[in-house]
Amino acid sequence: MTDDELIWRIAGGSGDGIASTSQNFAKALMRSGLHVFTHRHYPSRIRGGHTYTEIRASADPVKSRGDGYNFLLALGDSFARNPQENAYYGNEEVKPLSENLDELREGGVIVYDSGLLDTSEIEDFDERVEENGWHVYDIDLRTMAREHGREVMRNTAGVGVTCAIAGIDTEWIENLMRDAMPEKILDPNLEILEAAYEMVQEEYDVDAPDISVPEGEHDEEQVLLSGSDAIAYGALDEGCRFIAGYPMTPWTEVFTIMSQNLPEVGGISEQVEDEIAAAALAIGASHAGTKAMSGSSGGGFALMSEPLGLAEMTETPVVLVEAMRAGPSTGMPTKPEQGDLEHVLYTSQGDSHRVVFAPSDAAEAYHQTRKAFQIAYEYQIPSIVLYDQKNGGELRNVPASVFDEEPNGDIGSVISEEELADAPHDPSGKYNRFQHEGEKGVSKRSIPGQKGGRYLATGNEHMPAGHIAEDPDNRVFQVNRRMEKLEAIRAELDEGDVPNNTHYGPDEAEYGIMTFGSQQGTVEEAVDRLNDDGHSVKALGVSEMAPYPVEQVSEFLESVDECLVVEMNASAQFRGLTQKEIGKYGEKLSSLLKYNGNPFEPEEITEGFVTSIVEGEELPTHETKFVPAASD
Amino acid sequence: MSAFNAIGENVERDRNEYTPGLEPQPTWCPGCGDFGVLKALKGAAAELGLSPEEMLLVTGIGCSGKLNSYFDSYGFHTIHGRSLPIARAAKLANPGLTVVAAGGDGDGYGIGGNHFMHSARENHDMTYIVFNNEIFGLTKGQTSPTSPMGHKSKTQPHGSAKQPLRPLSMSLNAGASYVARTAAVNPNQAKDIIVEAIEHDGFSHVDFLTQCPTWNKDAKQYVPYIDVNDSEDYEIDVSDRKSASDLMYETENALNEGTVLTGRYYHDEDRPSYQQEKQNIGEMPEEPLAERYFDEDYEWERSYDMFLDKHK
Ligand SMILES: Cc1ncc(C[n+]2csc(CCOP(=O)(O)OP(=O)(O)O)c2C)c(N)n1
Ligand code: SF4
Numbered sequence: 026m027t028d029d030e031l032i033w034r035i036a037g038g039s040g041d042g043i044a045s046t047s048q049n050f051a052k053a054l055m056r057s058g059l060h061v062f063t064h065r066h067y068p069s070r071i072r073g074g075h076t077y078t079e080i081r082a083s084a085d086p087v088k089s090r091g092d093g094y095n096f097l098l099a100l101g102d103s104f105a106r107n108p109q110e111n112a113y114y115g116n117e118e119v120k121p122l123s124e125n126l127d128e129l130r131e132g133g134v135i136v137y138d139s140g141l142l143d144t145s146e147i148e149d150f151d152e153r154v155e156e157n158g159w160h161v162y163d164i165d166l167r168t169m170a171r172e173h174g175r176e177v178m179r180n181t182a183g184v185g186v187t188c189a190i191a192g193i194d195t196e197w198i199e200n201l202m203r204d205a206m207p208e209k210i211l212d213p214n215l216e217i218l219e220a221a222y223e224m225v226q227e228e229y230d231v232d233a234p235d236i237s238v239p240e241g242e243h244d245e246e247q248v249l250l251s252g253s254d255a256i257a258y259g260a261l262d263e264g265c266r267f268i269a270g271y272p273m274t275p276w277t278e279v280f281t282i283m284s285q286n287l288p289e290v291g292g293i294s295e296q297v298e299d300e301i302a303a304a305a306l307a308i309g310a311s312h313a314g315t316k317a318m319s320g321s322s323g324g325g326f327a328l329m330s331e332p333l334g335l336a337e338m339t340e341t342p343v344v345l346v347e348a349m350r351a352g353p354s355t356g357m358p359t360k361p362e363q364g365d366l367e368h369v370l371y372t373s374q375g376d377s378h379r380v381v382f383a384p385s386d387a388a389e390a391y392h393q394t395r396k397a398f399q400i401a402y403e404y405q406i407p408s409i410v411l412y413d414q415k416n417g418g419e420l421r422n423v424p425a426s427v428f429d430e431e432p433n434g435d436i437g438s439v440i441s442e443e444e445l446a447d448a449p450h451d452p453s454g455k456y457n458r459f460q461h462e463g464e465k466g467v468s469k470r471s472i473p474g475q476k477g478g479r480y481l482a483t484g485n486e487h488m489p490a491g492h493i494a495e496d497p498d499n500r501v502f503q504v505n506r507r508m509e510k511l512e513a514i515r516a517e518l519d520e521g522d523v524p525n526n527t528h529y530g531p532d533e534a535e536y537g538i539m540t541f542g543s544q545q546g547t548v549e550e551a552v553d554r555l556n557d558d559g560h561s562v563k564a565l566g567v568s569e570m571a572p573y574p575v576e577q578v579s580e581f582l583e584s585v586d587e588c589l590v591v592e593m594n595a596s597a598q599f600r601g602l603t604q605k606e607i608g609k610y611g612e613k614l615s616s617l618l619k620y621n622g623n624p625f626e627p628e629e630i631t632e633g634f635v636t637s638i639v640e641g642e643e644l645p646t647h648e649t650k651f652v653p654a655a656s657d
Numbered sequence: 658m659s660a661f662n663a664i665g666e667n668v669e670r671d672r673n674e675y676t677p678g679l680e681p682q683p684t685w686c687p688g689c690g691d692f693g694v695l696k697a698l699k700g701a702a703a704e705l706g707l708s709p710e711e712m713l714l715v716t717g718i719g720c721s722g723k724l725n726s727y728f729d730s731y732g733f734h735t736i737h738g739r740s741l742p743i744a745r746a747a748k749l750a751n752p753g754l755t756v757v758a759a760g761g762d763g764d765g766y767g768i769g770g771n772h773f774m775h776s777a778r779e780n781h782d783m784t785y786i787v788f789n790n791e792i793f794g795l796t797k798g799q800t801s802p803t804s805p806m807g808h809k810s811k812t813q814p815h816g817s818a819k820q821p822l823r824p825l826s827m828s829l830n831a832g833a834s835y836v837a838r839t840a841a842v843n844p845n846q847a848k849d850i851i852v853e854a855i856e857h858d859g860f861s862h863v864d865f866l867t868q869c870p871t872w873n874k875d876a877k878q879y880v881p882y883i884d885v886n887d888s889e890d891y892e893i894d895v896s897d898r899k900s901a902s903d904l905m906y907e908t909e910n911a912l913n914e915g916t917v918l919t920g921r922y923y924h925d926e927d928r929p930s931y932q933q934e935k936q937n938i939g940e941m942p943e944e945p946l947a948e949r950y951f952d953e954d955y956e957w958e959r960s961y962d963m964f965l966d967k968h969k
Contacts (some may be wrong), residue, residue, distance in 0.1 A: 056969075248968035258960035266946050267750060269742075290958045291942040291949075292750055293935075298775040302742035305735070309746030312733060312948030313713070313754065314660075317746075335736050428965055432957035436950040442662060453678035453729065472947060473713045473731035473747065473754055474661030481725060483734035484718075493726060493734070 028386055029083060029239045032094035035611045036121040036185065037075035038102030039070050042460035046180040047078035048420060049205060050187075052249045053130040053197040055084045055422045058241040061249065063420040064090035064264050069274075083358025084241035086423070087634040088386075088546030092628040095133040095292045096191065096236060098183045100166070101141025107177075111200040123516040132158045136186050138179060151387075160234040162186065162225070173366065174213030174222055185221025190231050191238045195222055202314045219400035234433070243299075246425040252416035252543075255279035255387035256563030257286065259394030260318055264434040265344070266292035269306035271299055273325040274358045276348040277412040280320065291646060304332035307343050311336075314472035316436060320346025320410075323365050324355060327372070333407055334373035337507070339482040340405035340459065342437060343422075344397050346608060351622055358531045360622030361414035363542055364594035366602065369411050370571055376504060378511055380408035381570035385545035386416060388427045389568060391523055394432070396523045402437025405465055411570065413593070415624045416543035441471035441594060451490040456480045459503065465507030480517060489579035515572040526577050530556065530563030536638055538564045539578075539583035539614075541599050544591055544625055562634065573606040584611040587638050589632055595620040615643060660951030664711030664740075664753040677729040678797050684723065690867025693719055694759070694788055695727055695839025696740045697865075697926040700844075703849035705757055713742035717760030717769060720797045721788035721867075724759050738769030745931075751947035752782070752906065752932055755855060759786040763793045765891050766802040766822050777831035777860050782863040782930040785856040787824065787950065790869040798847040798872030822911040825922060829901055834859035834925040838908065840866035843919060846884055850921060860929045885920035 033050070037043050044065070044128070051061045058081040068074040081091050099121040122142050128519040129135070135154075137144070144150045144163070153491060157403055165187055170178040181202075188195045195218055202214055214469030225231060250258075256279050258269075268287060270280040285292040297303050300321045308317035326347045336343045349365040351357035363654075369381055380400050384390035390412065397408040440448060440456075447468075458480040461468035471478025484502060488494045518525065527545065530552045540548045545566030555562045565581045567574065582588055588610075590600040597616045604611045617633035619625050637644050659665075676699070687693045701710065713732035716722040716735035725732030731754075737744050744758040765773055765787040777786065778875065791808075792798040800810045800817045807816040829836050835857040839847040847865065854861035885891040885904065893900045901923035908918040935941035949955050 155830055246969065248965055250968045252969070258964065261958075261960045261964075264950070264957055266949070267746070269746065286960075288940045289963065291944075291946075293946065295746070295749070295939055297742065298771050301739065302772055302775070305739045306746035309715075309733075309743035310750040310946075312743070312751040313747035315750045315952060316950070317750075331736055334741065339733070386906060424969070425961070425965060428961045430959075430961070432959045434950055434955060434957040439950075442660075446914040455677065455729070470660070472751075474664045474711055474751060474947070477731060479710055479731055479733040481734060483732075485734065491732070493723075510853075520776035622785050 030081060031096060032081045032091055032237050033095045033096045034079045034081055034125060035098045037100035037620045038073040038104045039067055039076045040072040041100060041103055043076055043078055044178045045081055049201055051080045051420055053201045055247055057197045057248050058243055059084060059417040059424050062087040065418050067359050068250050073102055075124050089550050089627055092626045093128040093130045095130045097129055098187055099137040099142060100179055100183055101138045112234050114392050116453055126153060127171035132235055134160045134190060134236050136162045136164060138166040139163040139166040156655050169221060172218055173213055176215050178214055181217045182221040185218040186225050189222045191236050208436060238560050238582050247422040248425045249420050249422050250387055251418055251420050252387050252390045252412055255390040256410060257427060259391040261286060262430060262432045263395040263398040264432060265316045265318050265398060267315045269295040269297050269303040269312040269319050271297060271303050271320045271325060275417045276320050276322045276346060276415055279346055283338045300328035301332060301613040302327040308336050308341050311343050312341050315577035318344040322348045322350050334377050335484045336407045337377050338407045338484045342401040342405050343407050344401050345407060346410045348417050349401050357622050362593050362620060363413055363622055365599040369409055377475045380406060380514055381411055383411045383542040383570050384576060385566050385568055385569050386543055387421060391427060392523045400514055404514055405438060405470060406510055409613045438469045440471050441619045442476050445471060455490035457489035458491060461489060461506060464511035466506045474641040517570055525568050527566045530535045534563035535561040535586055537581060537588035538562060538591060539588055540591040541567045544593060547625045547627050547632060548591055554627060554631050555634060575606055577604060579607055582613055588613050589617050589634050589638055590614055591617045593619050593624060660948055661753060663708045666708040667706035670703045672703040675699045675702055675729045683727045685720060688829055688870040688872045690790060691788060693844060694786060694865050695724060697844060697847035697851050698728060699837055700828060700848035701855060703794035704852050707854060712755045713739045715758045715922055717764035718782040719761035721759060721761035732881045733830050740762050741769060741772040741776040744783055744964045745776055748781060748783050749947045755943055756783040758783060762787060762789045763801045777862060777933045780834050780860045780928060781830055782858050782932055786863045786865050788867045789864050790873055792869050794869050794872060797835045825905040825909060828862040829905060831955035832927045833862045836923040837921040838864040839880060840918050840919050843882055846919060848927035859928055864946045882917045882919055885918050895921055915965055
């Protein structure tokens with residue numbers, strides 16, 4: 026565990042402004058030159074309930090939430106006092122404090138709002154404080170906020186207190202408030218910030234806790250954004266100007282960002298009646314000559330299975346986004362899991378194919394979303410960006426230069442009217458749109474309205490001009506043609522310069538850890554720690570799920586004695602995929618799985634590695650903590 | 658220069674221009690009402706002088722869904738019930754296209770019912786023709802949402818216990834701005850109505866009565882038709898919702914009792930199309946989206962310049 030870092034957790038009730046406060050604080054820390062990473066934990070509830078956000082800040086790049094944390098700001102759940110909620114959720118008044126103690130590190134700091142929270146209601150509080158050497162600050166943030174402005178500004182007071190204790194210059198916060206707040210609320214907020222800061226300086230010994238914020242400096246300009254932002258910006262930069270969707274957490278984030286930004290670039294966003302319609306609209310818009318996308322999360326994506334197959338059969342390019350959350354069915358709406366991998370790979374009937382990317386972080390999400398469009402439009406095949414609630418929602422700093430990429434308005438393999446004049450047509454006068462002459466299985470499409478380009482797009486098997494046909498020879502020709510694309514796509518991805526399938530750690534290492542998507546950063550951190558502890562480990566984070574990077578993964582597995590496969594689901598879907606695609610090295614693989622609704626922490630991976638690979642013991646079944654509801 | 662040269666080319670045309678050459682010959686049964694829709698659509702397209710290449714004919718699945726195999730224009734034969742969302746997005750992406758969607762009563766009122774309701778509500782500028790033969794044809798004669806109560810089929814051997822759906826009232830109430838019913842046995846009226854529907858700027862719903870001699874012997878060609886537009890008994894104000902609603906009530910009862918009223922029931926020429934509404938609120942570009950990708954001079958915006966400041 027590095028000491029030279031601040032992991033600040035702000036806890037309260039949903040609706041208490043935890044998200045916006047933490048976002049601003051993270052940005053202020055980033056502006057001061059630090060690397061930041063946020064982790065959100067929230068219940069599927071609009072107001073109240075136990076919610077927190079963690080910000081990890083360090084002078085070195087941060088890749089995961091880390092293990093535990095060292096500074097708690099417990100704001101109190103202002104909605105817990107609603108008598109009606111008591112009936113459903115029991116007494117939640119002290120949760121912002123009581124629920125967060127388990128992970129607070131030794132010697133850590135607790136600041137709590139004594140206006141809302143009463144420690145005498147928490148069993149063993151004093152003993153635990155004593156045992157762990159925690160530094161406790163009970164401050165009536167609520168009254169302070171009331172005196173200077175409004176009660177909701179407790180957040181700002183809490184940030185002021187944090188700055189005083191951790192030695193953060195409030196100037197960063199002030200500048201940010203000036204940028205972000207309307208004038209009316211700016212002044213009282215500045216006042217509260219100042220008052221809170223001074224009060225702590227005057228009344229407490231702020232040097233006592235061993236908490237300070239490291240100093241850092243960036244080599245280049247940074248931006249603070251989420252994986253969802255990065256996907257949306259990747260789509261926009263790739264010339265996507267049409268999105269259709271239906272809200273479902275956590276996909277809603279990408280949908281919202283796109284809907285807010287598309288009008289500004291002259292694009293169209295449609296919120297429609299259901300997910301079948303959403304995917305169908307994207308297909309319709311693409312057919313008519315735009316770059317279009319849609320997306321959803323598990324249950325909504327299930328409805329898209331049917332249009333997905335249509336896109337493949339009609340060779341209509343489309344990009345779909347799938348934001349995983351814990352399933353099956355509605356599962357746990359606000360909790361991450363990687364359990365939709367097989368769903369996304371295999372949904373839709375027949376020999377159907379799609380391209381699937383699983384980016385690990387914001388920078389990769391940006392580039393791979395762009396790549397997903399390029400592949401979809403070049404090869405006329407659906408491509409999917411698969412991510413999860415974790416990387417969708419976590420904010421982190423990314424060099425601004427990642428986004429300094431030229432936009433791309435090229436619509437891929439479309440035929441021009443000049444080319445159409447010489448192109449093959451069938452006896453009915455239609456353009457033979459499904460009859461490629463080339464090697465990649467790609468046959469240029471015409472766009473409705475183009476002269477000489479008439480054809481029929483159909484989800485039934487069809488002849489080159491689109492007429493429905495069950496002719497056996499044509500069937501084999503068309504199936505082969507559609508499958509041929511996959512090899513070409515694999516070759517293009519292998520040669521491409523888009524960051525993918527990232528190797529991490531020493532080239533020569535005895536053991537390997539493989540993972541996909543959002544767990545990669547945490548795995549990398551675990552690899553560093555293992556190597557520091559004298560183990561010999563390297564990692565491969567795979568972010569292309571289909572067509573599978575067989576060669577790269579084989580090389581990696583060839584080079585290690587054993588490999589731990591880390592993923593957030595209970596059925597080892599990624600390991601299964603690897604074994605299915607590669608057909609060997611199965612004996613080298615073992616699984617580390619987590620499916621309790623929380624992402625891995627680095628220590629869980631290092632422990633899992635030692636137990637399973639080094640000591641050769643069975644991994645314990647997943648630790649379960651069953652807490653009966655208060656009324657039981 | 659437009660990338661889509663065929664759009665707006667309107668010249669005088671012959672209905673045979675929409676016949677796709679030698680192949681394929683329709684696979685519809687002899688005497689099927691679907692031939693009537695094909696004929697009426699060809700007549701209407703010719704009368705409007707539409708170039709086959711500026712038309713996009715989107716269909717669902719069923720015997721009806723084969724319409725665009727036998728009508729020569731750009732076509733998209735989609736999946737069961739999903740023609741409307743595909744069609745309306747194509748229209749949004751390229752408003753220059755003349756977009757017509759078509760499908761059966763099972764396709765449009767059953768599996769696609771949700772899309773039907775919402776497309777009418779949104780008033781997309783397009784025409785929706787529903788082949789209403791009161792039966793599932795292609796899957797061999799099962800009861801459909803418009804089959805009369807008591808209708809017996811292999812899957813409902815004791816007769817349907819369900820009231821048939823009232824498609825005209827449905828689309829009127831959902832918000833369609835043009836609602837009409839016509840019939841395959843009424844070819845001139847059918848063509849005129851399709852012309853009017855395509856010309857109308859908004860969602861036009863045409864419930865097109867077709868007979869299915871193979872599975873539905875009670876097909877409507879045997880009952881007398883009254884054209885409400887011509888009949889003096891039905892003096893209605895077509896722009897009036899209430900009077901349209903009353904007439905539909907009568908019609909839809911009559912349909913099940915054996916007399917059939919056809920004609921145009923509702924035509925609201927004042928309601929702006931969805932596209933127009935969306936333009937008014939600033940969420941729809943003036944220039945067709947699709948053209949942009951073909952315009953070499955178009956400057957593509959970049960998120961780095963537009964949105965990144967707020968993340969700094
Ligand atoms: C999702 C799905 N469900 C069922 C079918 C099978 N299916 C094909 S056509 C059809 C019924 C068509 O009836 P209708 O829309 O009334 O058209 P008609 O054949 O009478 O013209 C059905 C159920 C299908 N193709 N797809
Ligand atoms: S089954 Fe009925 S609807 Fe289908 S083609 Fe034959 S007559 Fe027409």
